[in-house]
Amino acid sequence: MITAFIHQFSSAKSFVNITEKLYPFFLIVGVSMLILGWTWGLLFAPQDAVQGNSYRIIFLHVPSVIFAELIYFFMAVCALMHLVWRVKLAAYLIKSAAPIGAMITFIGLLSGSIWGIPTWGTWWQWDARITSTLILFIMYLGILTLHGSFSNLEKADRLMSILVVIGVVNIPIIKKSVDWWSTLHQPASISVSGGSSIDPSMLYPLLISVIGLGFTLIALGILSSRSYIFTREKNKKWILEHV
Amino acid sequence: MFNLAFDNFNEILYMDGHGIYVWSVYLIGISIIFLSFLIAKKRIVDIQKKINTKNASS
Amino acid sequence: MLRLVKAESFKLSKKLKSWLGPLLIMVLVLIAFPLSIDISQFDLDKFYFSIIVVSLLMTSFVATEGMFEEDFEDGSLEQEFLIEKDFYKLVLSKIFVYVCLIGIPIAFIGALFSFANGVAIGSFASVFLLLSLSNLLLFNLFAFGNALSINKGAMLGVLSSLPLALPVIILLGTAVRSIQFGDDFEAIITLMTGIGLLMSAIMPLIISAALKTHID
Numbered sequence: 001m002i003t004a005f006i007h008q009f010s011s012a013k014s015f016v017n018i019t020e021k022l023y024p025f026f027l028i029v030g031v032s033m034l035i036l037g038w039t040w041g042l043l044f045a046p047q048d049a050v051q052g053n054s055y056r057i058i059f060l061h062v063p064s065v066i067f068a069e070l071i072y073f074f075m076a077v078c079a080l081m082h083l084v085w086r087v088k089l090a091a092y093l094i095k096s097a098a099p100i101g102a103m104i105t106f107i108g109l110l111s112g113s114i115w116g117i118p119t120w121g122t123w124w125q126w127d128a129r130i131t132s133t134l135i136l137f138i139m140y141l142g143i144l145t146l147h148g149s150f151s152n153l154e155k156a157d158r159l160m161s162i163l164v165v166i167g168v169v170n171i172p173i174i175k176k177s178v179d180w181w182s183t184l185h186q187p188a189s190i191s192v193s194g195g196s197s198i199d200p201s202m203l204y205p206l207l208i209s210v211i212g213l214g215f216t217l218i219a220l221g222i223l224s225s226r227s228y229i230f231t232r233e234k235n236k237k238w239i240l241e242h243v
Numbered sequence: 244m245f246n247l248a249f250d251n252f253n254e255i256l257y258m259d260g261h262g263i264y265v266w267s268v269y270l271i272g273i274s275i276i277f278l279s280f281l282i283a284k285k286r287i288v289d290i291q292k293k294i295n296t297k298n299a300s301s
Numbered sequence: 302m303l304r305l306v307k308a309e310s311f312k313l314s315k316k317l318k319s320w321l322g323p324l325l326i327m328v329l330v331l332i333a334f335p336l337s338i339d340i341s342q343f344d345l346d347k348f349y350f351s352i353i354v355v356s357l358l359m360t361s362f363v364a365t366e367g368m369f370e371e372d373f374e375d376g377s378l379e380q381e382f383l384i385e386k387d388f389y390k391l392v393l394s395k396i397f398v399y400v401c402l403i404g405i406p407i408a409f410i411g412a413l414f415s416f417a418n419g420v421a422i423g424s425f426a427s428v429f430l431l432l433s434l435s436n437l438l439l440f441n442l443f444a445f446g447n448a449l450s451i452n453k454g455a456m457l458g459v460l461s462s463l464p465l466a467l468p469v470i471i472l473l474g475t476a477v478r479s480i481q482f483g484d485d486f487e488a489i490i491t492l493m494t495g496i497g498l499l500m501s502a503i504m505p506l507i508i509s510a511a512l513k514t515h516i517d
Binding site for chain 2: 038042043044045046047052053054056057060061064099100103106107110111114115117118216220223224226227230231234239240242243
């Protein structure tokens with residue numbers, strides 16, 4: 001029964017129809033929240049006592065590393081759905097989310113590097129969290145290469161899903177092991193369990209930019225998944241309504 | 244909370260010497276995200292064209 | 302099971318290049334490294350073990366490359382699937398044979414070189430055990446990478462399985478640290494034995510799932 005339910009709501013056709021309607025909402029809300037959060041953060045938030053103005057990079061850096069990991073977990077959920085229930089749409093979503101994940105991880109690494117120059121005096125440190133983010137970036141590249149190297153796309157979908165699932169098991173292991181190995185990064189400033197060590201005047205713009213970047217990335221994901229679904233299902237009849 | 248943290252426009256750009264880092268990060272980040280939107284849009288248009296020509300010829 | 306182990310070890314021992322090559326690479330790297338630095342300025346015993354770790358990673362990657370490729374191309378993988386309906390036993394015995402014929406000799410060479418260069422560790426046996434265990438882990442992980450990329454070359458294998466192997470390297474890195482501080486590293490050996498057993502049981506399941514995808 002559960003399989004029938006999933007298959008009914010996971011056809012590529014209904015996905016394209018629903019997301020087509022939601023796309024403007026996500027894009028407009030996301031971009032306007034980003035503009036709000038970044039203007040607030042860049043121009044109105046007070047200077048940091050220790051790091052001066054260079055801390056303002058946080059409003060791009062923290063959201064991007066948050067989504068670098070969230071996108072991977074999203075892909076892992078999709079991969080399980082693809083392996084267990086053979087949902088084709090899930091594989092399409094993995095394939096279209098992976099480049100976005102790689103892009104946002106790259107932005108996170110780059111902004112962190114540039115932030116490191118004025119703050120730590122060096123653009124790269126073999127620190128635990130930087131290293132695990134770098135490994136995450138390599139994993140995204142691996143997933144993309146794996147999918148790209150098979151001409152049989154169904155086979156590529158399955159293998160990619162297996163790799164994504166193994167990778168998500170690997171992420172906490174990598175995190176723990178590099179933590180154990182060395183750490184220099186400041187501990188996470190916001191925690192879910194309350195008690196964040198950051199002033200509200202900096203926290204609010206940060207939260208706004210996190211949500212804004214999330215919505216923007218969902219909009220981007222909708223676009224990229226639509227193009228990939230069209231490519232994969234180009235021989236189906238329902239496509240004709242969308243061209 | 245809603246006071247400008249800077250006195251004038253030059254200071255906003257300069258940010259006590261950190262301006263170059265801050266602004267270059269945002270410039271690169273925004274342009275990468277914007278570029279990926281453009282690429283995604285272009286891909287959709289391309290594949291739509293492809294499907295259209297295929298259907299017209301068959 | 303015994304039949305598979307026999308067949309695999311026969312196949313591997315026939316392919317001289319596959320099992321002698323990695324051993325020679327290991328020896329060459331370990332000889333080449335001291336030649337490439339100014340030996341009078343560095344304490345070789347402090348960081349020679351790191352070079353052993355890195356060359357262990359490289360050689361085990363080279364050793365497992367094309368682990369399933371030949372079987373896939375000459376059709377014996379499909380034949381095996383028809384007999385057993387599953388690859389669990391095949392993968393298990395393949396990894397076992399590879400570890401015995403390549404992994405353990407590599408670990409022996411590594412232990413020998415670390416001993417000869419005066420790496421300050423308690424005993425030869427413990428280093429040998431540490432390196433053999435890490436080879437067991439690495440061979441399992443690289444076998445997975447090979448099963449994914451079966452005949453698509455090394456680049457894909459590196460990208461897909463090297464991130465998985467990095468925790469093993471970090472584990473060995475902590476061993477290096479405990480060497481420098483003169484601590485014993487029994488805890489690390491125990492931990493690695495546990496992970497190794499767990500992984501040897503679970504990885505063949507995942508690898509056979511990946512191999513099945515290639516067959517049908």
